[in-house]
Amino acid sequence: MSKSNEMIRLASQKGYTINIAGEIINPKGQKVRGSIRKTKNSSYKIFGIAYQGMSRPILVHRFVAYKKFGELALEAECIRHLNHNSLDNRPDNIDIGTYRDIYNDSGAKIS
Template sequence: MSKSNEMIRLATRKGYNISESGEVLNPKGKVVKGTIIRAKNCSYKTFAINDKGMSRPILVHRFVAYRKFGEVALVAECIKHINGNSLDNQPNNIELGTYKDIYERTKKEKGGTKSCL
C-alpha cells in the first residue's frame, strides 16, 4: 500500500471529512487550512495530518474521491476534476477516470494543450 493511500485511510479513521463545498473538515467539524502545491502544469490543494510525530501531506482531491467512492478510488488510474479546475474539490466535481480520458478531453477542448483534470 502506498504511503499516500495509507494517510488517506488514517485521516478517515481519525474523523476527517469533506464538506459539500470540497473543504476538508477536521474531527471537530472545523475547516482545515491547507496549502496549494504546484505539480506539472497544475495546482492542487493539500492538507496534512500528524502520524507518529511527522506531518504527512494528503492531496485533497484524492481524499474527496476516497470519501465519495471508497476503496476503489485508491486503485483508480487517476482522479479527475470534471470542470478542469484542479482547485475545485467539490464532491460533485470529482470522478474516477483514466489518463486516456484526460488526454482525449484535453485534446478536444484545448486543441491539444495540457490542462488539469
C-alpha cells in the same frame, strides 16, 4: 499500499471528512486550512495530518474521491477534476478514471 493511500485511509479513520464545497473538515468540525502544492502544469490543494510525530501531506482531491467512492478511488488510475480546475474539489466535480479519459476530455485529436 502506497504511503499516500495509507494517509488517506488514516485521515478518514481519524474522523476527517469533507463538505459539499470540497473543503476538509477536521474531527472537531472545523475547516482545515491546508495549502497549495504547485506542479509544472497544475496546482493542487493539500492538507496534513499528524502521523508518527510528523505531518504527512494528503492531496485534497484524492481524499474527496476516497470519501465519495471508497476503496475504488485508491485503486483508480487517476482522479479527475471534471471541470479541469485542479483547485475545485467539490465532490460533484471529482471522478475516477484513466489518463486516457483526461486526454480525451482535453479535446486533443488522436491520429
